[in-house]
Amino acid sequence: MISGKTRFVPLLAHPVHHVRTPALFNAECTRQELDMVMVPLDVRPDMLEHTVAGFRAMENVAGMVVTIPHKGSVAALCDRKVGAADLVGACNIIRRERDGSLTGGMFDGEGFVAGLRHQGFEPKGLRALLVGAGGAASGVAHALLQAGVAGLTIANRSRDKAEHLAGELARVFPDARISAGVSDPAGYDLVVNGTALGMHEGDALPVDVERLERGTIVAEVVMQPDMTPLLVAAEARGCRVHKGTNMIEQQVRLLVDFLK
Numbered sequence: 001m002i003s004g005k006t007r008f009v010p011l012l013a014h015p016v017h018h019v020r021t022p023a024l025f026n027a028e029c030t031r032q033e034l035d036m037v038m039v040p041l042d043v044r045p046d047m048l049e050h051t052v053a054g055f056r057a058m059e060n061v062a063g064m065v066v067t068i069p070h071k072g073s074v075a076a077l078c079d080r081k082v083g084a085a086d087l088v089g090a091c092n093i094i095r096r097e098r099d100g101s102l103t104g105g106m107f108d109g110e111g112f113v114a115g116l117r118h119q120g121f122e123p124k125g126l127r128a129l130l131v132g133a134g135g136a137a138s139g140v141a142h143a144l145l146q147a148g149v150a151g152l153t154i155a156n157r158s159r160d161k162a163e164h165l166a167g168e169l170a171r172v173f174p175d176a177r178i179s180a181g182v183s184d185p186a187g188y189d190l191v192v193n194g195t196a197l198g199m200h201e202g203d204a205l206p207v208d209v210e211r212l213e214r215g216t217i218v219a220e221v222v223m224q225p226d227m228t229p230l231l232v233a234a235e236a237r238g239c240r241v242h243k244g245t246n247m248i249e250q251q252v253r254l255l256v257d258f259l260k
Ligand SMILES: NC(=O)c1ccc[n+]([C@@H]2O[C@H](COP(=O)([O-])OP(=O)(O)OC[C@H]3O[C@@H](n4cnc5c(N)ncnc54)[C@H](OP(=O)(O)O)[C@@H]3O)[C@@H](O)[C@H]2O)c1
Pocket: 068, 071, 108, 111, 131, 132, 133, 134, 135, 136, 137, 156, 157, 158, 159, 161, 194, 195, 196, 197, 199, 220, 221, 222, 223, 244, 245, 247, 248, 249, 251
């Protein structure tokens, strides 16, 4: 029930039709008996700054959840960034403080690792290949290193972005084995698709599935379709598969906690 006391949490995306977070977020608020509601809003990139400024001015806005394509650009609109957001320079949530200032956070990575653990996959000690170096992949990379993977290779279409991310992470995790490399999945315990590949019919596969080894954990960030072509192919090769939906389901509690 929405009342004058309800705190509002817009979700900013463009386009917005595919988002799944509002249903999960609102269910979590109900479960925790929090008077907070999320509504998805379709915000064009050229209107992001105006939109965020408008919500900054509203006293009953608890914060904003931010997704494609705004995660990077919204970081510059925050007054401060905390945790992984500070490192990766991207935010997927903003908390509006009582004084109207905006604190950015990034929980994609923590959500991903929480999802892995929830499915019984412990990342500590695994040799990991991550394909992608965008917003979601950066968060995942940070969280995998924090979880203690034995090594992390980052492969991305734009190699300079993978190299930049590997360099940034090496500063934060000086003892970890981190490199920018190629997307050959042979020899890894954990292979993660952190790109948008798989969302659309006809997308290329993020790795050469013929090179996947039996028993490797193959994980997705892509949530729709539920079983991406990568996961279907990986399962057929005897890999253990991990859906993108696990990441958002585990992340939603972290998002609610950040705002409440
Ligand atoms: N499950 C969840 O909770 C969750 C949370 C967040 C995001 N996601 C999903 O994660 C995916 C990526 O989102 P994002 O926010 O990270 O987007 P992003 O910041 O725009 O990054 C996109 C990434 O995908 C790569 N890519 C895009 N098209 C490609 C192509 N045709 N060939 C090769 N690489 C390509 C990009 O490579 P370049 O750098 O070369 O452009 C980049 O690494 C989306 O599917 C999103 O829905 C899921």
